[in-house]
Amino acid sequence: MEEHHSNSPGKLITLDGIDGVGKSTQIERLANVIREQGFEVLTVRDPGSTEVGSRLRAILLDSDLVLHRRTEAMLFMASRCEMIETIIRPALAEGKIVISDRFLLANVVYQSVGGNVSTETLWQLGRIANGGLNPDLTILLDMPASESLKRLGGTADRMEMRGEEYMESVRQAFLRELPNAGGTTCVINAAQTPEEIHNEIVGLSFIRSAQS
Numbered sequence: 001m002e003e004h005h006s007n008s009p010g011k012l013i014t015l016d017g018i019d020g021v022g023k024s025t026q027i028e029r030l031a032n033v034i035r036e037q038g039f040e041v042l043t044v045r046d047p048g049s050t051e052v053g054s055r056l057r058a059i060l061l062d063s064d065l066v067l068h069r070r071t072e073a074m075l076f077m078a079s080r081c082e083m084i085e086t087i088i089r090p091a092l093a094e095g096k097i098v099i100s101d102r103f104l105l106a107n108v109v110y111q112s113v114g115g116n117v118s119t120e121t122l123w124q125l126g127r128i129a130n131g132g133l134n135p136d137l138t139i140l141l142d143m144p145a146s147e148s149l150k151r152l153g154g155t156a157d158r159m160e161m162r163g164e165e166y167m168e169s170v171r172q173a174f175l176r177e178l179p180n181a182g183g184t185t186c187v188i189n190a191a192q193t194p195e196e197i198h199n200e201i202v203g204l205s206f207i208r209s210a211q212s
């Protein structure tokens with residue numbers, strides 16, 4: 001399968017990182033800034049953003065189903081495939097800026113840690129499921145799991161129930177696997193105020209050049 005970044009007029013930006021680092025908070029701010037520059041922006045959530053993706057999200061995160069780790073991985077990939085083919089690709093073809101809350105990088109790190117599926121297998125399966133679509137920019141928000149998990153309220157989902165040690169291992173895997181995400185990548189310290197993080201994101205040369 002030929003590997004290519006989105007070669008459509010649009011751009012695919014993804015934000016990722018362990019639970020609680022502040023992805024949703026930053027995506028909202030970033031989308032507003034890019035819209036103010038006159039671009040059409042679409043935000044999506046992985047897993048989710050389609051009917052089947054929302055149903056798979058419920059199965060994956062909130063059900064008590066026991067899943068083999070490869071089953072878990074491929075269900076996330078199935079959700080992403082539907083989101084790419086029915087939502088993301090058409091938006092890119094129309095020249096929109098698509099910002100995704102998570103993407104294949106999360107799949108590789110969350111489903112490889114503590115399981116018996118290698119990162120190499122997950123990258124290979126995930127790239128097939130994505131039809132070869134890579135992000136143009138991946139922003140990794142990074143901070144210790146011991147701090148990010150303090151920010152979470154409510155009922156823990158399947159991944160959060162695996163505990164702090166698992167989440168810190170996922171954090172380390174994010175840092176290790178980021179270079180394989182394709183396109184431009186960057187790490188931003190998430191242990192700052194929302195404003196400081198936002199200013200770093202909008203200051204990225206990729207973001208500034210997309211606006212020029």
Ligand SMILES: Nc1ncnc2c1ncn2[C@@H]1O[C@H](COP(=O)(O)OP(=O)(O)OP(=O)(O)O)[C@@H](O)[C@H]1O
Nearest residue numbers: 018019020021022023024025026151190192193194
């Ligand atoms: N820079 C920050 N400093 C302190 N608290 C923050 C910061 N950014 C977000 N928060 C708070 O942390 C919580 C999680 O934020 P947010 O939902 O944006 O994170 P997330 O990475 O999307 O989380 P999840 O992965 O669980 O969806 C929210 O209560 C939010 O208000």
Ligand SMILES: Cc1cn([C@H]2C[C@H](O)[C@@H](COP(=O)(O)O)O2)c(=O)[nH]c1=O
Nearest residue numbers: 019046047076102103106107110159160
């Ligand atoms: C895309 C993707 C996500 N996950 C995990 C990561 C989180 O714990 C949840 C998603 O919920 P959030 O509100 O975005 O934090 O699912 C995963 O394990 N594998 C994936 O491919």
